[in-house]
Amino acid sequence: MQKWIMSGLFFVACTLALVLMFTLPGKEQVAQENKPTMPEVTLDAAAAEATVKASCITCHGDQLQGGAGPALDKVGGHMDAEAIFSVITKGRKTMPSFKEQLKPEEIANIALYLAEKK
Template identity: 35%
Template structure:
């Protein structure tokens, strides 16, 4: 009598699907716990849930949008050093560079409104 070679693969597939379902259910519960621990109250604004920062915190906007290329301390990296950018450009010029890009820097469309104003003002103070 020959064994059916499909049966072991079917069992493995069913076990794999069950494992994914179980891990997903556990992950959903952990996500809620992590969100509650992160803000202390369990309630978050829509902006925070989407990974965006509040409009007025220029340093947080910089860290989440610029630090990867310009360094966490503005010292440069893939992008140029910004420690003295305010001595070269005004707040409006910096906002224009952020919105439209320049050289190898692409436009940063995700930074707009209050975040753009706060970030460009903060960078113009770096002298």
């Protein structure tokens, strides 16, 4: 009797393991889901600069020279617009996420604006 119970439990455990192996997302799928998609916008430098002054200068400085946050005056030299969009949207380390404060189009405009700073 005990053999049948143990065999049944083993069968259930193996079945569950197989189901989970084929239904859980892989690393690539999780990474893709966690990467925000940047909407296509045309750069409006004046609007981007106004939004940056309203939202970013407290930490990044009035000339984007840095302060509590890193300098952004040459961020386009090592990050593209999509990477900048992702950081602004999700946040990173001590930088908060801005997805609740700014629209995706505003974030994309800022990302394009900062990507040109090289």
